[in-house]
Amino acid sequence: MKTPATQPQWLEHRRAQASALVAQTGLDLKGHEDWLYTSPTELLVHTVSIEEDEIHSLVAEHSLPDAWQVLVFVGGIYHPKLSRTVDDPVGIAVTCMNSAIDTHQSDLVAWLGRSDSEEATMLSLNLERWTDGLFLRVASGHELPGFVQVLEIGSGSSWLRNLVVMGEDSKASLVETHVSSRTQSTSSHCVTETRLPKGAKLSHLRLKVDGTGGHHYGAIVAQQEAESRLESRLFGFGGVVARHEFHVTLDGPNASALLHGLVKTTGNEKADLSIKLRHASPDCTSEQVFKALADGHSQANFHGTVFVDRDAQRTVARQSNRNLLLSRDASVNSRPQLEILADDVKCSHGSATGRLDDKALFFLKCRGLSEVDARKLLVRAFAGEMLLPLADGHLKERIDALLGEI
C-alpha cells in the first residue's frame, strides 16, 4: 500500500470512507442475511509468505502462453519481472493500479469504488486496504488484440483491486488466475470493478486454484449501461474457505449479463457463492448458471438474488443453481431469490441438488469404464455446460484437468 505520505488526498479520503463503512457493520457477520454460512473473519486469518521457489513454479505453471499480456501480482504487489507485457497500442492502457494513481488519476477519481454496494462489507474492506491491481482502459470503439491475464500468487495476506475502464462500443477480455501456496496459509482478496458504457463488451473469467491453506475472497462489481454485455465466469477449486461475490447492475436498456460459476469443494472446504443482480432498466436480459460439486466433508453455499426494479419492464432473467453431492458427508445450501417489482417480466429460477446418477454409472461401467473413470465422465458431463462456451486453449485444458481430479 502506498504510505499515507505518498498517496493523494482523494484516495486517502476514499479509503477512510470505506473504513467507516466497515466499522459500521464490523467483520463478525455470521448470521447476517448475506452471511448465513460464513463470516468475513474466517477469511482474515494468520498467514505465511511463500518461498521464492514456489512463486516461480506457480508462475510457470499458471501463466497462459496464449494471453496477450500477463501481469503477475505476488502478495498483492505487481511484479514486473515475472510479467509479460507489451507497449500499449493506441487507445489501450494496461498497467498496475499503483502506477495508474499517477498516470490515470482522473479515471481513478471518477470510477474507483464508485460501483461498490455500500452494504457489501468485504467490498468496502477491499477499498480500504487494496495495495495494487490491474488498471485496464479501453477507449471508445477499441478492442484488445487478445486477452489480458492477471495472475495473482497469493502470499501472506493480499489485497488487489482491478479497475477496468471501458469506452463506448469497446471490447475487452480479461482472465484472472488466483493461485496460492500449495500448503501455506494465505488470504487473498480481489475485487474487479468495471463500468460498461453503451455497447461495451467485457468477457471476464476468474479461475481460483488454492492450496490446502488458501482463503479467498473474490468479487466482480459491474455497472452496465445500454446495450452493454458482460460475461463473467468463475471456476473455483481448492482452499479452506472461499467467498465469491457478483454485484451486477443492468442500468440501461438492452444491457445483458451472463454469469456462470462452478465451484468444486473437497475435504473440509467451504465455498460461498453470493450473487446480487439488479435489473434497473427495462428490456435487459440476465442469465445465471451456478453449479457446485461437493465432495468429502465440504460445504457449498449459493445465495443468488435477482432484483427487478419497478421500471424494469420486459426484463428477462433466468437463474439456475444445480449441485452435485459426491459424498455422503458433503452438504449444499441453495437460496435462490427473486424480488420483482415490475409486472411485465419473464423471470425463472430453479435449484436442484442430487448425487451422481447410479443408472448412468452402471451404464458406463457396462461399456467398460472403471468406476473412477465413469465418475469422472459424469462430473465432466455435469460441468460440460460451463466448459463448452470456453474457447479452446490452455485455460480450458487446465480447467478440464482440474475437474478430472476427483
Add this chain to the structure above:
Amino acid sequence: MREECSCSRVSEGSKEMGGDILLEIKGLRASAGKTEILKGLDLVVRRGETHAIMGPNGAGKSTLSQVLAGHPGYTITEGEIRLLGRNLLEMEPEVRSREGVFVAFQYPVEIPGLSNNYFLRTALNEHRKHKGLPELDGGAFLKLVKEKMKLVHMDPALISRSLNDGFSGGQKKRNEVLQMLLLEPELALLDETDSGLDIDALRDCAEGVNTLRSSERGFIVVTHYQRLLDYIQPDFVHVLDKGRIVHSGGKELALELEEKGYEWLTAASS
C-alpha cells in the same frame, strides 16, 4: 414376408453347432430385494449361435439381462454363469464388458453434457487397452465411428450430441447397436431392442447385429415379438416363464408362439 426380407440371413452357425461354449448358465436363481425372479435358469450358448428368449411380461427376461451385465440391484442366491469357463459372477460390470460381454439395454440412459463422441471413444479405448492394442486418437476414431454409423443409418450429427440426450427411441437403439459394433463383443445380449421401434429402425438395428454375426460370436436376443426374429434369425428359441426356461425349439417355435401365444406352454409350467 419372411422370404422377401432383404436382410434375412441363415446363420452359418447352424452348420457348426458344437462350437466352444461361450456362455453357460446353470441353475441360476436371482432376487431383487426379497422377490425371487430367476428360479433355476439353464442356458448354454456356443460360439456362432443365436438364441432368442421370449416370454410373457414378468417372466424374468429383463432380470436375465441385468444379471448378465452385473447390475448391483440383484442378488444371486444359487447357480452359476460361466463365460468361456470363467466365473462371470465374480467380475465387475466393466470387467465383463472388457472380457467381451455386451448388453444392449431396453432403456439406454441419457447423459446430458457427455458428448457421444467422447463417451464412445473412451469406451472403445478401454477395450483396446484391455486387449493390448494402442488407443485410437480423435481423428482415427472419428473415421471408424462414421463407418459404423453408416451401417445402422445413424445421422452423423448425433456423434457430437450429448449421449442419448433428446434422442428418439430409434436413435437410442441405433446408438446401442453402434456401441456393439465398435466394441465387437464375444457375446451380445439384446434386451427388447425392438420395443418402441418403427420398422426402419428395427431393420437398421437388425442389420447392425447381422453384420457382426460370425462363427466366433454368440447372441441372445430377448424379445416379446416374433417380428424382430424375421430380421435376426435365431438358431434356437427359448420360452422363459416364471424365472425358468420352460420350452426350447428351433426358429419355427417363434412363429408358433406368435400364433398360439404363451399359454399352452406356461400353463404347463405353473
